[in-house]
Amino acid sequence: MNAKLIMTVEQMKCRDIWRQTRNLGIGGSDAGAIMGMNPWKSKYQLWLEKTGQAEPEDISGKESVYWGTVLEAPVADRFAELTGKKIRRAGMMQNIKDPWMLANVDRLIVGEKAGLECKCTNAFSVKDWKEDNLPDSYYWQCQHYMMTTGLPVWYIAVLIGGNSFDYKAVPRHDDDIKALYEAEAEFWLKNVKEGVMPDIDGSESTAKAIEKQFAGNKSDPIELPSEAADILQLLHNFKQQEKDVKAAIQEQENKLCAMMGDYEVGFIGDQKITWKWQDGRITVDSKKLKKDFPEIYAQVTKQGKPSRRLRA
Numbered sequence: 001m002n003a004k005l006i007m008t009v010e011q012m013k014c015r016d017i018w019r020q021t022r023n024l025g026i027g028g029s030d031a032g033a034i035m036g037m038n039p040w041k042s043k044y045q046l047w048l049e050k051t052g053q054a055e056p057e058d059i060s061g062k063e064s065v066y067w068g069t070v071l072e073a074p075v076a077d078r079f080a081e082l083t084g085k086k087i088r089r090a091g092m093m094q095n096i097k098d099p100w101m102l103a104n105v106d107r108l109i110v111g112e113k114a115g116l117e118c119k120c121t122n123a124f125s126v127k128d129w130k131e132d133n134l135p136d137s138y139y140w141q142c143q144h145y146m147m148t149t150g151l152p153v154w155y156i157a158v159l160i161g162g163n164s165f166d167y168k169a170v171p172r173h174d175d176d177i178k179a180l181y182e183a184e185a186e187f188w189l190k191n192v193k194e195g196v197m198p199d200i201d202g203s204e205s206t207a208k209a210i211e212k213q214f215a216g217n218k219s220d221p222i223e224l225p226s227e228a229a230d231i232l233q234l235l236h237n238f239k240q241q242e243k244d245v246k247a248a249i250q251e252q253e254n255k256l257c258a259m260m261g262d263y264e265v266g267f268i269g270d271q272k273i274t275w276k277w278q279d280g281r282i283t284v285d286s287k288k289l290k291k292d293f294p295e296i297y298a299q300v301t302k303q304g305k306p307s308r309r310l311r312a
């Protein structure tokens with residue numbers, strides 16, 4: 001094995017020390033964000049966290065996190081029961097050659113050069129695990145573990161919806177590991193250690209991170225750099241393309257509706273198309289409510305979080 005144990009399972013129970021240690025490098029849950037495959041966190045958000053410019057979201061109080069922790073052992077035990085493999089708990093491991101590569105290993109397979117990652121997910125995610133499918137972020141997590149430890153295979157076991165169990169063997173993919181290593185090395189050595197900001201992407205995570213990073217308390221105008229003109233032109237072009245696409249979609253829908261006529265259901269081969277009446281949306285006249293029933297208005301209204309809005 002190309003890694004050494006730096007924190008035991010017992011030591012990892014101290015969450016403050018565990019957080020401090022994992023910020024000394026890149027862990028498996030970071031791999032998906034660095035590869036642009038994490039639907040919840042972007043590389044930019046991760047960079048802010050690793051450089052101390054933003055605090056990671058505290059998810060310890062979430063029910064999904066609680067049950068994921070509680071059910072890790074049953075998931076691992078079920079894997080051992082179904083496969084006949086012996087497993088043992090590990091801890092946090094560190095690559096010997098590149099100390100910034102870290103891995104929180106759920107289990108190692110006894111007598112086999114392999115590890116095990118345990119997951120829990122809701123029933124709505126069942127399609128993500130169907131047959132050979134695996135969420136992209138978890139694929140990169142497993143490849144990161146194999147990159148860090150040098151092991152040739154990593155199993156992943158999942159409990160879906162609390163009553164459906166599945167497991168898969170994720171083989172080591174050397175080409176993907178090479179790409180992962182290059183991306184992680186650049187992120188850690190250049191972006192984190194040298195403080196070079198990574199490229200801005202179009203994710204919601206990055207948008208929220210930027211908004212939270214900059215308070216917007218300067219009212220004086222700023223002269224933007226010359227490259228802002230190119231960005232603005234691209235923005236206008238994309239907005240026009242968006243309008244064109246929406247118009248093209250509406251045109252095709254109009255043609256289908258004209259073909260349907262008075263019929264509510266139609267078929268094109270095996271594909272079913274419907275055009276049916278539905279009840280109108282119920283709305284509240286907020287102006288009238290506020291004017292005629294101010295006390296009720298005050299009781300039933302709520303204001304969302306303030307946000308900065310870009311107008312260009």
